[in-house]
Amino acid sequence: MLAYIIGVVLFALCVGVSLALHEAGHLLTAKAFGMKVRRYFVGFGPRLWSFRRGETEYGLKAIPVGGFCEIAGMTALDEVDPQDEPRAMWRQKTWKRTVVMATGPFTHFLLGFIVLYTMAVTFGLPNLAEKPVVSQVSACVHDATSNEQLANPACGPGESGPAQAAGLRPGDEVLSVGGVTTPTWSAMVDEIQRADGPTPFVVRRGDETLRLTVDVPRVDRPVTTSDGEAAVAQVGVAGVTATRSFDYSAWSALGGTATFAGDMFAQTFEKLVEFPQRIPAVVEAIFGGERDPETPVSVVGASRIGGEAVEAGLWQVFLLLLAGLNFFMGVFNLLPLLPLDGGHIAVTWYEHVRNWLRDRRGKTAAAPVDYTRLSGITMVLVMIGGAVLLLTVTADIVNPIRITQ
Template sequence: MSVLLFILGVLFVAAGIAVSIALHEVGHLVPAKAFKVRVTQYMIGFGPTVFSRRRGETEYGFKALPLGGYVSMVGMFPPNQETADGGVRRSSTGMFQQLALDARQAETDRLEPGDEDRVFYKLPVWKRIIIMLGGPLMNLLIGVVLFAVLLMGFGTAQSTTTLASVSECVVTGSQAAAGQAECTDSDPAAPAHEAGLLPGDTITGFDAKPVTGWADLSEQIREAAGRSVTVTYERGGVEAEATITPLLTERPVTTDDGTVVLDQNGNPVTQEVGFIGVGSQTALVRQPASEVLPMVGENLQGIAGVVINLPQRLVDVAQAAFSTEERDPNGPMSVVGVGRIAGEISSMEEAPVQNRIATLIGLVGSVNLALFVFNLIPLLPLDGGHVAGALWEGLRRRIAKLFKRPDPGPFDMAKLLPVTYAVAVLLMGMSALLIYADIVKPVSLF
């Protein structure tokens, strides 16, 4: 059963990524057609064509390698200046110059009668930017929608006032750091255990005050050290009361998400607060629509941090892959790693089905946000590179107009083909490294 669930999780995320790629290309296709650019192909994948069908002037289909997709538009590069007016093409002595000439000639050869005003390079700068940003913005929209489904439909895991555990004794932060896990005769009894609280009890009041949530209860416990207070709880539908005296004890300092704060030497930071020795159960709590965009913003910020530090992150991945070091769970992963994480989540039979589905939806949403950020990198062949080229052309023309100089014409993106190929090789190398690392040293979130 676990193997089947693992496979279902992988297929769920694989299908989600495939649909996301298809919609990314739709984000380019729709504005291109709206601006009358002739689109010859809309393809999912690369390599040999597996299936295609022509509708109008566009061929829609699937390629053998499902590693992305593309929309092919005529006139991505302006024609060769030497032959644009019917002149004789001059020979070129440079390899890179020849590469640009051949690319421009290939674009010219694709033109058909009537394409003169339907080529990409003749569009106003703002239209080209809309076309190239359409794909990343589609991924952003998908991410927002999925996070809205996650937060508003399923909710986020939050601590509740229902007890998951009741400790028998008090183990200080320093004792826990030293590795003590069992109670000893010298350890004081935990106040909650002495008061008769049991796992499954739901605390409804503390110190004659209603309890609004786990954070509220924790704060009241911390402030009540050394005082005997009344705790009200519900067990099996029956309300009861008990007297409890929180102990002043050393506890680790944690962040809002429960992460233990460490000092410069890597040791837990502790503080003396009231403590009764209980742990809370977690449950999915639905969030209002106002929480969706902040959550998306937090994810985008984290992804942007990874992208900005990508070279160092890749070095860390390589060191981990070829040594005994552990992978950073917050580092980059390939689709293989994402699929493995999805399988692990799906096969966790001890977790409720609702929680597993919610986590998988969040995973696909995060992948879309990562695609949005990554595609904005201003390097060809990424969408951000085309946007940067269009912006540079607009800036050149504005400067020329300001100083009353002749219009410099469209910016020749073909001149950047050597950079494009170099970036493509780097991207393939990065993908190979991440896939290898995800196989031999996978990230483990659990």
């Protein structure tokens, strides 16, 4: 129980640090461009402690989640002292305003990369894409009518498994079996199980592409029928084991992490697109339905999962969840909706393009966008976001997603 509590607190603390660094990104770039930053606080609620350095007040508030960075003149509606007018954010060049607003979300991408790199050089990166990469090649293949027999094959002296005899090695990636492309391990297994006798394999080994012939035998294997019953069936077997994670050196981890981060970024975007259609499942879970593990979670739910991961010693899961949450926060904050950073960037570039077109027609630049005219839309989005947050927090309390039983 203590490990669980430590995991929950640690995960929540990591999220708080991520959000604080998000605001620090705004702070540092705004100061670098000469804008005036009035306040930088970590947390929300009543002030616990603060100090002033130069023109900026730094402090800590009672609820240590998130924070804020108050930049003078973020919009033309903000009151700014006359002497600070030239430094108002809305008066700065478009690219400077864009950098200041984008630095917050990109801080999450950087943090996600750092977490994944840490995983790569310690635990390795999991094979989430289920790439058909061979981890081990069996020394023999025999009939097995139970999982125990399958896990402990009795190989005799001089025996050689089909894949081993054909020349497959650990680290090989199987591109096709019997002329059928195998993008995943499951697809490869399906093709092997259908095979019988000499079967062509196309394999990638480093920079080489090899064509090997594996003499696939038909052997007894324990299977589960469509009714969920245990049975024994004859299937084709090559004698190879899947790679569950990839190990890296400190140098090779850079490339491996970049590739993995790109895949995770794409998956994050896909899940964000699917987000609205998963909300009904969250509501159903609140009222007693089975909680779909693919439904959205709040920071509360993510912290609970993090606690379970620590309790079970699954630090890979803890770090992967933390990296995924950072990627989600980065992508989400770049959405072109107010009051998100992406919404402010969208307004900035709307003004820039509008004034560029006016200049081409010989007209003067128009006034800055009146944010009061966008307040209605902003309020609706804030209310929708608050409702979704309330739903996910409620579901994470009454019917949480679990990784351990």
